[in-house]
Amino acid sequence: MHPPVPSRPTVPPAAAGPAPLLATVVAAARRRALRDGDRQVDTAHLLHALVESDPEARAAFDGEERVARVLGYLVQRSIGYGLRWQRSAEGAEVPRPLPAVRAGEGARRRTSRWSPAAAAALEEALRRAAARGEEQPHGLDLLAGLAADPDSRAGEVLRHAGVDPPVLGARAVALASVIAPRGAGALAGETEV
16 A cells, blocks of 8 residues: 655635735746756746736736737747756856745745846845735736846846836836735725725
């Protein structure tokens, strides 16, 4: 007889707010890095996962054609465009584990390595949420954090797709200021009259 397979803890579906989205994006970025054979999770992995899973983040781009171009470059990266990236680390520092997001992801399976730029983008997203008094960032917070470093791999992909990272970041911040208060009120059970 085989021992029972332990079940993996998951983020509860009833969890309020954007926490499930962030956990989804982080998990998808980790899977993409592993599947691509990359040494670390970088900003392009985060951007790819975010654009695929968050309609609010996609709305920050200048139309669906721009989103399609960004996704096209990200797909090219995963099927060969990024082979040169597999042999190098994003940023000059040593990849480090990211402690800030692990709490919502269940049990620690193995430590993922994050590029310094990816860790900084996630930390910036968390900082933006905290400034609004929220525990978890929205996808727009992460998009603003990714766009804040135009020299990162996400910035490189955005530029190749014809997207100006600072302009995208400003759009993400503007949309977050409209969406976040509405989302915070909805979480608190407030209704608009």
